[in-house]
Amino acid sequence: MRWEELTGDAFVTAVEQSQGVCLVTLSVVEQHGHHLPLGTDTFIGRAVVTRAAAIEPAVVFPDYIFTQIPEARHLPGTIAIDPDLMVQLLDNVCREIARNGLTKIVLVNSHGGNTGLISLFNMLQLYRPRDYVVYLVQPMMQLFSGTIDVPWPHESEGHAGPGETSIILQERPDLVHMDRAPDDDEGVALGRLRDLQAAGVQTGIWWYADHPTHYQGDARLATAEAGDRLLDAMAQAVVQAVRAIKADEETQRLQDEFFAGSHAPLAAKRSEQ
Secondary structure, three states: OEHHHOOHHHHHHHHHHOOOEEEEEEOOOOOEOOOEOOOHHHHHHHHHHHHHHHHOOOEEOOOEOOOOOHHHOOOOOOOOOOHHHHHHHHHHHHHHHHHOOOOEEEEEEOOHHHHHHHHHHHHHHHHOOOOOEEEEEOOHHHHHHOOOOOOOOHHHOOOOOHHHHHHHHHHOHHHOOHHHOOOOOOOOOOOOOHHHHHOOOOOOOHHHHHOOOOOOOOHHHOOHHHHHHHHHHHHHHHHHHHHHHHHOOHHHHHHHHHHHHHHOHHHHHHHHO
């Protein structure tokens, strides 16, 4: 049930059918090598939650692209939102979703670069009382973890590599230009900060240091059939998560308990004595 496709009357029914669960895919607009569209993460996220919601009813929020991508600002077509606005906007969107009766908000990450943002955003939920819960789900981890059977070695995977390329071949083959996929070592990390990395040190420029063209792996190994399997596996991961979330009654209770104590921690402590 896509939010933007519902009438106002149908929306009321959708909230009930979804048991208050709303799926929000977090993607970006950025370069994906030379052969994939700028909206690759959006297309992937949309396909995953569409398949998942067809199995386990949920309201699907319109495509959300305003997340973390400053590392691609040197490449054409990137939309990089200011950091404070990024967090405020996502918080505002979650509050609006909850105001409309969907109080179990599932952020489904479809962009690897969002890991830091969503971890921070998750913890920021603890700063003020909320009558809703934000859950994080990362099905893209299945794509890069090597847990799904695919016809290429794990070391060939990566950003705009065979996994993402396979999915877009399955979903939007009209937007894939396989003739532009590099046939050299462009997808291999340059290792320009290898000494720091070996010492366990990371900087904000780390991704650019290794992959300045936003290409990693070997996309030539991609197949539409593999893309279909990847989508099914990621959708099933979301389905499993949604079912657990629908059954969850403890998180909201714990949030309320936490906020009651955090409002006046000394008074809460004295009441325990």
